[in-house]
Amino acid sequence: MSDKLELQNHALFSAHFEDGSIFVSGNSYDDTKWLQLPHKQIKKIYYALPNGDHLCLEGYEKYFHMLEATKDLNGPRAGMRRIEYAYIMGKRGNIVVSYRITLFHKKNDKYKVGDIVKREFHIHDKFVKGLNPSNWR
Amino acid sequence: MTNLDFLVNYVDSDVDYETTAADYISMDLTNDYLIWTAGSATVTDLMASEPSSSDLNEAATQIDPDVATTVAYCYLMDYSHDVGGAYYTHLVKGMGLNKRYVFCCSFDGATASEPQLEAWDDSSHSTTDNEVLGAGTPTNSMVKAVCTTSGLPGSSWTGTAIAGNGAGRYIELNNGNGALAALASGETSQELYFNAKIVIPAAHATPASETFVFTVRYTWS
Numbered sequence: 001m002s003d004k005l006e007l008q009n010h011a012l013f014s015a016h017f018e019d020g021s022i023f024v025s026g027n028s029y030d031d032t033k034w035l036q037l038p039h040k041q042i043k044k045i046y047y048a049l050p051n052g053d054h055l056c057l058e059g060y061e062k063y064f065h066m067l068e069a070t071k072d073l074n075g076p077r078a079g080m081r082r083i084e085y086a087y088i089m090g091k092r093g094n095i096v097v098s099y100r101i102t103l104f105h106k107k108n109d110k111y112k113v114g115d116i117v118k119r120e121f122h123i124h125d126k127f128v129k130g131l132n133p134s135n136w137r
Numbered sequence: 138m139t140n141l142d143f144l145v146n147y148v149d150s151d152v153d154y155e156t157t158a159a160d161y162i163s164m165d166l167t168n169d170y171l172i173w174t175a176g177s178a179t180v181t182d183l184m185a186s187e188p189s190s191s192d193l194n195e196a197a198t199q200i201d202p203d204v205a206t207t208v209a210y211c212y213l214m215d216y217s218h219d220v221g222g223a224y225y226t227h228l229v230k231g232m233g234l235n236k237r238y239v240f241c242c243s244f245d246g247a248t249a250s251e252p253q254l255e256a257w258d259d260s261s262h263s264t265t266d267n268e269v270l271g272a273g274t275p276t277n278s279m280v281k282a283v284c285t286t287s288g289l290p291g292s293s294w295t296g297t298a299i300a301g302n303g304a305g306r307y308i309e310l311n312n313g314n315g316a317l318a319a320l321a322s323g324e325t326s327q328e329l330y331f332n333a334k335i336v337i338p339a340a341h342a343t344p345a346s347e348t349f350v351f352t353v354r355y356t357w358s
Contacts, residue, residue: 066249079166132316
């Protein structure tokens with residue numbers, strides 16, 4: 001499944017700020033424009049799912065988004081990037097809530113495209129500490 | 138989006154890419170590949186043609202009944218033979234040794250989390266059943282890797298047995314220091330390094346000719 005097909009040519013997300021303004025993302029995983037989000041309090045984010053529905057995160061202090069890809073260094077898919085997951089996260093107090101959205105179905109994997117896994121991490125968890133601190137909004 | 142380029146050092150594994158880019162070959166991942174071999178008169182550095190399957194079989198590593206055997210050489214099969222003349226193979230310098238700048242992952246921007254190196258049976262990234270990856274027991278993987286981004290691996294380094302992406306069975310390429318920051322002013326890339334080797338246990342009962350897949354997992358925002 002291609003990136004564009006997954007997004008169906010629609011914006012990846014829209015961020016609604018406390019001041020009433022709205023930021024609309026790019027419509028490609030290659031150009032999400034996440035880092036162009038202004039540093040002001042986000043009220044809620046609508047995040048597009050592969051089936052066209054949206055996931056809404058609201059009421060967090062900070063938000064984080066990332067796409068996870070793999071690139072094989074050899075073999076039949078060598079050099080081809082494969083986007084496997086999108087993450088949209090919210091931080092409230094000492095807890096980060098992560099929604100992981102599957103974008104590629106791997107053989108024998110129980111998670112299909114569009115499946116969402118919700119997990120909670122303490123801010124001192126290695127997963128959270130390894131995130132780029134500049135990418136929180 | 139951040140892009141990843143994969144390079145190997147074929148000249149001097151004591152120098153980094155930023156200082157001496159000419160010592161590195163950027164792999165054409167569609168056509169180039171790595172050859173892990175004991176070497177032979179035919180399968181060697183600077184071959185003038187691509188080795189055949191027969192050539193590679195004759196240069197296979199022999200399992201020792203008494204001691205573990207490290208595969209002696211890793212060659213880059215450079216399909217486009219675009220460096221150093223019309224040569225198809227180049228020895229990856231420092232593979233398995235106490236060398237820091239051997240395998241190189243070059244990123245053209247920041248990442249959202251720490252890149253990691255994994256090994257799988259094939260491009261489906263669903264199994265690690267190959268003998269070389271431990272035949273379903275990842276801790277027994279013969280593929281050992283060590284992050285050298287922050288320093289030398291040390292003499293007689295053992296590395297991490299990598300297979301799949303379960304806890305402890307991959308290596309973090311930024312030495313556990315997390316995501317890559319934005320590029321400094323004037324820079325066009327930033328590099329992470331690792332060393333790797335294949336160690337076959339003594340008297341391993343199942344000889345095999347296998348391919349496995351090195352995979353780098355990385356993120357962007």
